[in-house]
Amino acid sequence: MRISTTVMETLLGSGLVRRLHSTRTYVLWLLLGALLCELGRAESLEDAWSIALAQNHRLAATSLEQVAASLDTAAAEAERMPSVSLRSAYTLRSHEPSFVVQDPLPGLGTLEFPYAQQNAASAGAVVRMPLYTSGRIENSVFRAAAREEAAAFDACRVRFDLLFAVGEAYLGVLRGQRDVEVAAREQESLAAHAEDVGRLHALERVPLADLLGAQAAAAAANQRFLHEQRMLEVCRGRYNRLLGRPLLAHVQLEEIELPVNSWTLDQLVQIAYDKRPDLQALVAVANSHNFASQAARATARPQVSASVSSQYEENRYGDPQTLATAAIVVDWNIFDGGKSSRAADAEFARFSAARRFVEDLKSEIALSLLDAWNQHAAATEAVDVVARRLQHAAENLRVARQRFGRGLALNAEVLNAQAEWSQSMRDYHHALYDVIFARLRLRYSSGLL
Secondary structure (H helix, E strand, O other): HHHHHHHHHHHOOOOHHHOOHHHHHHHHHHHHHHHHHHHOOOHHHHHHHHHHHHHHHHHHHHHHHHHHHHHHHHHHHHOOOEEEEEEEEEOOOOOOOOEEEEEOOOOOEEEEEOOOEEEEEEEEEEEEEEEEEEHHHHHHHHHHHHHHHHHHHHHHHHHHHHHHHHHHHHHHHHHHHHHHHHHHHHHHHHHHHHHHHHHHHHHOOOOOOHHHHHHHHHHHHHHHHHHHHHHHHHHHHHHHHHHHHOOOOOOOOOOOOOOOOOOOOHHHHHHHHHHHHHHHHHHHHHHHHHHHHHHHHHOOEEEEEEEEEEEOOOOOOOOOEEEEEEEEEEEEEOOOOOOOHHHHHHHHHHHHHHHHHHHHHHHHHHHHHHHHHHHHHHHHHHHHHHHHHHHHHHHHHHHHHHHHHOOOOOOOHHHHHHHHHHHHHHHHHHHHHHHHHHHHHHHHHHHHH
């Protein structure tokens, strides 16, 4: 049910619409809106969300970051696999390398024995396979996987923020449309009242001050109408920007109906702890620092690998020119000046800091949910209050006009009654949208959007 229809039914129930000034125009507003919806289907919030998710550049950027994190994980896992390296060269020397022997026998003098060609080609192939790394590779893989998980949650967080921003902008457009409707209704009403006062002034039944006051009020109402139109244009521009459309594109929106959640506040807090993507991303970042700390400590422990190689060197003085070797290599960096231990301690400090941030974010989420919960309760209570005030304002306006027409009321009473009715109508629309926004915020804060 549309909000305009709801307001109409509220006033009909109190028997006031039939007695409001220029009621037919207000009904025409409703009929025109219904006709436009029949001619072209209005855009729903789900439609807006789908368009925004497909067009938003920030969401696309975070998706690419997630792809990059996935490739980093694959690169870390590839370190477990054998590595093969090839090397080839052609060496140019200024002289032919030789052994020099001084007087090996009497009378022989100095002898030179070449042992390598002056210019020679060489080639080699080496295959290395890590056998034991003291947990360095495993923790590096775990760290990359945690960062990939954090990137996925970060993309989800951007998606949540986008959905909430679109919902807020959607409600902003609806609020702006209602404000324009109320301003148009007020403009028309005050213009009609100024005409009535003009006729009474021509009959010398009211003073000139009343005519000037009515004309000034009508001019102010026209200015408010233009102001509300400009504000609506800004709201539409903000909405269209989020959907990747021209700012001045035509916007026709459906009303929003969000059902009430059956969860209690404590249940929503627990759900948020499990589902909030920003919280889960922070937990994943903390885990990545913990794994990085363990990987850094592992670099100071024994690293065992297997190596198989084949080397060829062109040398007519040697045989064979191709040699194959196999080895088990143990590398153990016994002392590195404290580099590995300090790097590990630094990562562990980052891990501890991230865990503190997690706890702080949890308390912030709980406070946000408490605020949204109370906001929803207050907005729900306000709807009934402003509806009653609207009924009173409508009746007060009707009586003030009747009394003014009979010469029993001042022009200021009519203007005050009109202002009270306009404000009450705006408050009524805003109260209804405040309820919807509070429900939207509850879903966002709890991770259920």
